[in-house]
Amino acid sequence: MDAEKTMEQMVRMIFRYMNQQKRERLDTWDGIQMLQMRRHADQLLMDKRRIEENRKQTSKEKDEYWDEFVKAQTQVETLTEQNERLQNEIAILRARVDSMGERPLLYYGNEExxxxxxxxxxxxxxxxEKLDRLxxxxxxxxxSADVLQDILSANECEEMQAQRQAELKRALKGYRTLTPDIRRTLIDIGFKITSDGKHHKLTYYDNDRYTVTMAKSGSDWRGGDNLFSEIKKRIY
Incomplete structure (x- = not known):
């Protein structure tokens, strides 16, 4: 009996000691479950962030693709309009040539x-100009006036020179320096731009016979008007 009591007391002392000890979370089933839940929550959060990043990237790419599509569509429409206009011009020119027979009123020279x-x-x-002076x-x-007027009436055109001059005059108004808008306008009307020292060199359709010197910085408000006048005299 003494041995049993002694054993019972020892067991109680052991349990009392263990109950007094601080347990780590992983030492209990609840702790293990809590750790698993936390890991699962962290994984879900990472997945959510990854999905959100992918969504933003997809949205950005979609916007970029749409912008490119709109640009391409605009270019197609512009080229279609130009093609239709040129086809109409060709048809008109063919009709005029057919009506004149084998010998046209004028022949082209070497210039194109x-x-x-x-x-x-x-x-x-x-x-x-000749007609105005008569x-x-x-x-x-x-x-002479009747003949000249008849030729002018039978050979109408789009007057592209006037359109190009108006756009150039607008771009060069108050010229101070070569801005992107001015550069784009010059290129659109046929100029190649090269820089040398304090000046830009403008070459018309890459033909060295028609060059204009352009200061890199305008000296006063009249610089743009003077440059426009020089280009108009040389080109138009």
Whole structure:
């Protein structure tokens, strides 16, 4: 009996000692479950962040693709309009050539059009200037005036020179330095731009016969107007 009591007391002392000890979380089933739940929650949070990042990236790529699509669509529409316009011009020119027979009114020389209708505009301009200088008499019509007016009426054009001059004059207004807008305008109307020292060199359709010097910085508000006048004199 003494041995049993002694054993019982020892067991109680052991349990009392163990109950007094501080247990780590992993020493209990609840602690293990809590750790698993925390790991699972952390994984879910990481997955959520990854999904959100992928969503943002996908949205950004979608916007970029849409912008490219809109640009491409605009270019297609522009090219389609240009093609239709050129087809109409070709049809008109063919009709005029057919109506004139084998011998046209004028032949092309060695110079070529730098853009559609350029040479025709020069010819029309010369004829119009000649017509303006002729006397105006209602009761005494001039044969030369009637012929010139008839040629001008039969050879209409889009007057691209006037459009290009207006755009160039707008871009160069108050010129101080070569801005992206001015550079784009010059390139659009056919100029190649090279820089040397304090000046830019403008070469028209890469033809060294037609070059204009452009200061890198405008000295005063008249610089842009002077540059426009110089280009107009050399090119138009």
């Amino acid at each position: 059009d730098y853009y559609q209708g350029e040479i025709l505009e020069f010819v029309r301009s010369a004829l119009a 006397p105006k008499e209602k009761d005494n019509p001039l044969r």
